[in-house]
Amino acid sequence: MVKIGIVGVGTVGESVVKNLEKNKDIIKARAGKEIIVKSGVVRNINKKRDVNIKLTTDYKEITRDKEIDIVVELMGGVKEAYEVVKDALNHGKSVVTANKALLAYHRFELQQLAKTPFEYEASVAGGIPIIKALRDGLSANHILEIKGIINGTCNYILTEMKKGRDYQEVLKEAQHLGYAEADPTFDVGGFDTAHKLLILASIAYNIDAKPEDILIEGIENINLTDIEFAREFGYEIKLLGIAKKSDNQISLRVHPALIKNSQMIAKVDGVMNAISVEGDVVGETMYYGPGAGGDATASAVISDIIEIARGNVNPMLGYKMPLENEKLTLKPSDEIQTKYYLRIAVNDKLGVLEKIANVLAKNSISVESFLQKPKNGYVKLLFATHKCLEKNIKKALKEIEELDFVLKPINFIRIEE
Secondary structure (H helix, E strand, O other): OEEEEEEOOOHHHHHHHHHHHHOHHHHHHHHOOOEEEEEEEOOOOOOOOOOOOEEEOOOHHHHOOOOOOEEEEOOOOOHHHHHHHHHHHHOOOEEEEOOHHHHHHHHHHHHHHOOOOEEOHHHOOOOOOHHHHHHHHOOOOOEEEEEEEOOHHHHHHHHHHOOOOOHHHHHHHHHHHOOOOOOOHHHHOOHHHHHHHHHHHHHHHOOOOOHHHOEEOOOOOOOHHHHHHHHHOOEEEEEEEEEEEEOOEEEEEEEEEEEEOOOHHHHOOOOEEEEEEEEOOOEEEEEEEEOOOHHHHHHHHHHHHHHHHOOOOOOOOOOOOOOOOOOOEEOOHHHOEEEEEEEEEEEOOOOHHHHHHHHHHHOOOOEEEEEEEEEOOEEEEEEEEOOEEHHHHHHHHHHHHOOOOEOOOOEEEEEEO
16 A cells, blocks of 8 residues: 655645545556555645545645655645655655646755655646656657647637737636636746746756746737738747757747747647657657646646556656766857747838848848738838847847837747748
């Protein structure tokens, strides 16, 4: 028998308890042992919960309980969760967590502490088994690129905007449906995606970057003009987390991107998640499914519990020795090289286009395609560039914004092909 304690009996925690009971026969057959939830930790002991387990407000009653084999951390947050997990590991417990923020900041410290199994499949993309795929299924490969839609809230908003709906309108609907929080910044600002990307990059590249170290942009500035441009030129707009290897450098970035509508990942709509992983041996593989929700996340949590109950002991991040002969380093975001889409609002007068083109040319940027959209006394100029350096595009846009005929801050979106 394996006994577990759950720290954080909310939506996911309740689902873990219910599904362990509902599917106990098949889980026992797969684990080879009966799995029992002994107790749970909650902040408010008086709040009604649909579970029949002992509850407490003191996490040490679980992390230091000699009968408990596995501590399941589902409380969220960083500082307090780190203390809980550290205490569990120091008292010889195995740990399962769904906490992407905790791992985004402390995965390497926890790997050093973990002398017992430590699993975290549910921390990235909910019910999609992407951690096991990267850590185990693709272990024969150098990972060349990871490209993922790993935030369902943003994907839902961008999908609905393709129907001609305004960003703010769709955001309010997403909040009403429970896809977005009252303060949606963590999702729409790209931070949730960044936390998940950093976890995947650690497995693929053994790179210890923090959210503050990488490029993070959200979808707040995407409007219907951008959606229309994308459609006209055969693109979709998606918020992507991207990890890409080039020589001994890794580019890590989160931002909206225009991707060709022929790509598999471009066809992923609504709240669904999808992750493309390219290995040097296998080529491109694709993982698709629900990225959030109580049951989807609980499915991943329970799979980790079963893995531990079986006696499998995996290296936390998937390697027992350094992955590369030379340590991989983080590529500066200014050195990113890709194509760009630009949206520039200007006064409608002679010479505007020529002056903008001159600034772009001076900064080694050439234009691949162009559209002009008149609107209520001014003009929206829409450009797609050829490949250029990030530092060049930023310098050019700063110069263009200083021209007297430019009316608003310039919006730009990277084009990934």
